Amino acid sequence: MSTQSQQPQPQEPLTFPSHHASLIQPYLPPPPSVSSSSSSSSTTTATPFPHVTLTYAHSLDAALSLAPGVRTTLSGPQSKAMTHFLRAHHDGILVGAGTAVADDPGLNSRLVSPRPVVLDPRARWDVHEGSRVVVLAREGKGLGPWVLVGSRTVVDEGRRRVLEAVGGRYIPLEAKGERGRFKWEDVLRVLKGEGLESVMVEGGGEVINSLLAPPENRFVGSVIATIAPTWLGQGGVVVSPPRTAGEDGKPAPVRLTDVTWCPLGEDVVLCGRISR
Numbered sequence: 032m033s034t035q036s037q038q039p040q041p042q043e044p045l046t047f048p049s050h051h052a053s054l055i056q057p058y059l060p061p062p063p064s065v066s067s068s069s070s071s072s073s074t075t076t077a078t079p080f081p082h083v084t085l086t087y088a089h090s091l092d093a094a095l096s097l098a099p100g101v102r103t104t105l106s107g108p109q110s111k112a113m114t115h116f117l118r119a120h121h122d123g124i125l126v127g128a129g130t131a132v133a134d135d136p137g138l139n140s141r142l143v144s145p146r147p148v149v150l151d152p153r154a155r156w157d158v159h160e161g162s163r164v165v166v167l168a169r170e171g172k173g174l175g176p177w178v179l180v181g182s183r184t185v186v187d188e189g190r191r192r193v194l195e196a197v198g199g200r201y202i203p204l205e206a207k208g209e210r211g212r213f214k215w216e217d218v219l220r221v222l223k224g225e226g227l228e229s230v231m232v233e234g235g236g237e238v239i240n241s242l243l244a245p246p247e248n249r250f251v252g253s254v255i256a257t258i259a260p261t262w263l264g265q266g267g268v269v270v271s272p273p274r275t276a277g278e279d280g281k282p283a284p285v286r287l288t289d290v291t292w293c294p295l296g297e298d299v300v301l302c303g304r305i306s307r
């Protein structure tokens with residue numbers, strides 16, 4: 032006889048309703064079949080960079096998390112379902128080493144999983160057998176991560192074996208940016224060369240802010256931001272790119288155009304493209 036305790040527990044929705052999907056659709060990269068056929072066509076002029084979708088969840092005070100290194104849930108169940116929908120529509124999902132270390136993320140999708148990519152010039156992410164992304168890849172629920180490390184960075188051989196056992200690997204890249212960072216142009220060129228036609232950049236703060244700042248934001252094809260109805264308070268990791276000056280020398284705000292707002296449960300999702 033069935034009892035109350037044997038009833039299935041409520042779960043977060045696994046599907047993203049089609050009426051919401053149709054609002055988001057214009058901001059997605061071309062479907063894989065279209066992009067892969069166009070990249071193999073000799074008549075198309077393929078760009079050397081993948082489509083980049085910048086997507087993350089933030090609070091009313093623009094915070095991604097309570098503090099650096101603190102995993103903070105902001106998205107409600109419907110927005111989380113959208114995240115899995117978005118992940119399934121990209122070839123790659125990219126985070127910085129700060130996020131990999133702080134969150135031990137899965138970076139997969141319950142639908143079709145993208146390739147996790149971690150920017151880690153100094154190889155500080157201690158990837159091991161128990162890392163969630165590795166466990167999921169071993170279980171066939173995700174892909175092995177590619178970790179971009181500085182071309183002169185010495186990587187731990189144990190970590191390399193862990194990555195390679197699940198189909199991941201270290202990819203050396205010269206860190207030509209300030210403070211030992213990679214240049215976005217170099218990162219995106221490598222990922223395209225490795226076969227990724229589309230990449231969603233999920234965070235965290237340093238990664239998002241560096242990509243939003245001109246002229247780097249020329250690589251951003253679309254932005255899909257979930258806004259949660261909460262203030263995290265001071266001290267959080269915030270989305271706030273460095274201010275740059277326009278041609279007149281005055282501050283030039285980064286603005287979205289072609290904007291769509293989509294309420295999702297208690298959150299609202301803002302889609303747009305960077306105004307040029």
Ligand SMILES: NC(=O)C1=CN([C@@H]2O[C@H](COP(=O)(O)OP(=O)(O)OC[C@H]3O[C@@H](n4cnc5c(N)ncnc54)[C@H](O)[C@@H]3O)[C@@H](O)[C@H]2O)C=CC1
Nearest residue numbers: 087088096100101127128129130213234235236237238241
């Ligand atoms: N709410 C959300 O949607 C998300 C929240 N987060 C949160 O963000 C926080 C982590 O953010 P951060 O500490 O800022 O670390 P981060 O995840 O932005 O990683 C920064 C690191 O990435 C590497 N990097 C290499 N090239 C870079 C480049 N060109 N630009 C920027 N970074 C480059 C550097 O090692 C740098 O230290 C965590 O607390 C995490 O929970 C992270 C992702 C999404």
Ligand SMILES: Nc1nc(O)c(N)c(N[C@@H]2O[C@H](COP(=O)(O)O)[C@@H](O)[C@H]2O)n1
Nearest residue numbers: 088103104105106114134136137138233
């Ligand atoms: N969409 C979204 N909403 C939130 O509230 C979040 N905290 C995040 N964080 C990002 O998702 C990763 C964790 O999710 P998985 O374990 O991969 O499912 C985390 O590392 C951030 O990239 N995103």
